[in-house]
Amino acid sequence: MVSMKKIQETMMTSIFNVFEKMFFVFLEPLDEDIQYDMVTSIKFTGVMKGEIKAYLSRGIVDIMAQNMLSIEPSEITDQTIEDCAKEAINMIAGSFLNKLEPSQVFDLSIPDFEKGTGQFVKDSEATLSLSFDSDEQFMGVTLNLEA
Amino acid sequence: MSFNVLIVDDSNSMRAVIKKIVTISGFKMDSCLEAGNGRQAMELLADNWVDVIISDINMPEVSGLELLDQLSKNETLKEIPVIMITTEGSEQRMQEAFARGAKGFIKKPFLPEEIKKVLYNVIGVGDDGQYEEDSRNDDDLDF
Numbered sequence: 001m002v003s004m005k006k007i008q009e010t011m012m013t014s015i016f017n018v019f020e021k022m023f024f025v026f027l028e029p030l031d032e033d034i035q036y037d038m039v040t041s042i043k044f045t046g047v048m049k050g051e052i053k054a055y056l057s058r059g060i061v062d063i064m065a066q067n068m069l070s071i072e073p074s075e076i077t078d079q080t081i082e083d084c085a086k087e088a089i090n091m092i093a094g095s096f097l098n099k100l101e102p103s104q105v106f107d108l109s110i111p112d113f114e115k116g117t118g119q120f121v122k123d124s125e126a127t128l129s130l131s132f133d134s135d136e137q138f139m140g141v142t143l144n145l146e147a
Numbered sequence: 148m149s150f151n152v153l154i155v156d157d158s159n160s161m162r163a164v165i166k167k168i169v170t171i172s173g174f175k176m177d178s179c180l181e182a183g184n185g186r187q188a189m190e191l192l193a194d195n196w197v198d199v200i201i202s203d204i205n206m207p208e209v210s211g212l213e214l215l216d217q218l219s220k221n222e223t224l225k226e227i228p229v230i231m232i233t234t235e236g237s238e239q240r241m242q243e244a245f246a247r248g249a250k251g252f253i254k255k256p257f258l259p260e261e262i263k264k265v266l267y268n269v270i271g272v273g274d275d276g277q278y279e280e281d282s283r284n285d286d287d288l289d290f
Binding site: 017018021022065068069070079080083084086087090091093094095097098101102103104105106108110 | 158161163167207233239254256
């Protein structure tokens with residue numbers, strides 16, 4: 001049984017790794033609720049089963065898209081936004097599961113994406129709930145593990 | 148010598164990033180085809196020859212592993228080297244991909260150097276982007 005501490009550390013390492021390596025975005029952990037503009041999610045099955053969701057502000061995804069694709073703000077489209085968000089959750093999930101259980105194989109779903117503004121409540125009932133900021137742009141991540 | 152490359156990924160953005168990295172690495176690319184999944188890749192391969200395929204695993208309709216299976220059943224296409232580039236980076240998944248015919252494996256997130264290194268190694272070009280046979284001295288040829 002993996003401890004909650006290890007799950008949290010592994011998730012944070014995976015998020016930082018993906019954002020710094022692929023999007024050149026440096027995140028700071030945040031201890032408060034945040035506003036989001038879109039949600040992307042991915043399900044996984046294997047020795048553990050569950051779902052990871054990322055709640056993203058439009059501003060942070062704009063920066064991710066600009067940095068990853070070397071494009072100007074005017075070149076960002078809805079499709080680019082969706083692609084970047086889905087790619088981020090895909091990489092976070094893959095990296096997290098691989099670091100947590102290196103000898104195990106997990107099957108990942110195709111990521112889902114939904115636009116919609118809302119309030120990300122950090123102390124939700126999720127197994128793990130984290131929020132981050134980068135130059136006043138925000139992201140929240142939840143992990144839900146099924147028994 | 149220039150090469151034709153096929154990039155298979157359901158993300159337009161990821162295909163653009165991979166294409167850009169391959170281009171700036173100095174790799175001599177003649178044409179770059181793109182497909183959003185394994186089915187589209189097979190359709191493109193019916194009419195186009197490519198020298199190397201760079202493919203994601205987790206894609207809708209026909210996944211990267213299923214693409215490997217389809218390629219291996221085709222007498223002509225099975226010769227094309229395939230590099231998997233994926234978030235699913237467990238050792239077991241990697242071995243599964245190699246067993247099904249992959250010639251290289253890159254884990255996402257990746258650094259540009261990792262793509263260059265694996266691509267050059269798989270296709271057999273040196274660090275200068277030159278195909279090894281191009282730079283071989285005529286004296287080396289054995290008639």
